[in-house]
Amino acid sequence: MNYAHPLNIDVPALVLTTGVKVEPRVGDPATKGVTLASGTTYVFPVGGESAPLNSVHLLWDASIIVTWTIETTNMPSAQGSQVDVSPFDSTAGNWMQENPSGTYVSGSGAGGMTATNLTLVVAGGTAGGSTIHVGNFGTRRMRVKAVVAGTGGVVRVLCWGKA
Numbered sequence: 001m002n003y004a005h006p007l008n009i010d011v012p013a014l015v016l017t018t019g020v021k022v023e024p025r026v027g028d029p030a031t032k033g034v035t036l037a038s039g040t041t042y043v044f045p046v047g048g049e050s051a052p053l054n055s056v057h058l059l060w061d062a063s064i065i066v067t068w069t070i071e072t073t074n075m076p077s078a079q080g081s082q083v084d085v086s087p088f089d090s091t092a093g094n095w096m097q098e099n100p101s102g103t104y105v106s107g108s109g110a111g112g113m114t115a116t117n118l119t120l121v122v123a124g125g126t127a128g129g130s131t132i133h134v135g136n137f138g139t140r141r142m143r144v145k146a147v148v149a150g151t152g153g154v155v156r157v158l159c160w161g162k163a
Contacts, residue, residue: 016041019088033154045087046159064153065124071095072139
């Protein structure tokens with residue numbers, strides 16, 4: 001069974017700690033995406049609830065300098081009417097970075113990205129993209145974290161899952 005992101009569009013960004021939502025632009029594929037500001041950390045909730053196998057597609061423009069990581073949690077987002085661990089929570093121990101050795105990460109863009117396990121570093125100067133296939137993670141939720149340095153730019157984050 002296939003599981004698209006609930007909105008079946010680019011995933012909106014949330015500013016880490018505040019949860020301010022940055023909506024993706026829609027319409028012409030040449031202008032789609034989320035504009036991320038320099039010196040800011042963002043998270044993109046990408047699934048995990050319904051699908052044990054998730055695929056995340058990242059795209060970036062030539063101006064952005066960003067480090068991408070994958071984080072997971074088994075903590076619920078709410079218990080009853082009380083918020084437990086939000087998608088933008090920054091409390092140590094609530095969200096855990098996944099960085100297994102030997103992970104294959106695809107990439108394009110002439111040298112613009114370096115991947116070490118599940119940590120992707122984009123140095124800027126080259127537009128590109130990457131697809132990360134995340135399987136065998138039995139966690140409740142997953143997010144992509146983007147730490148923007150130097151210069152900001154436009155990114156797209158899309159996800160798909162299968163069970």
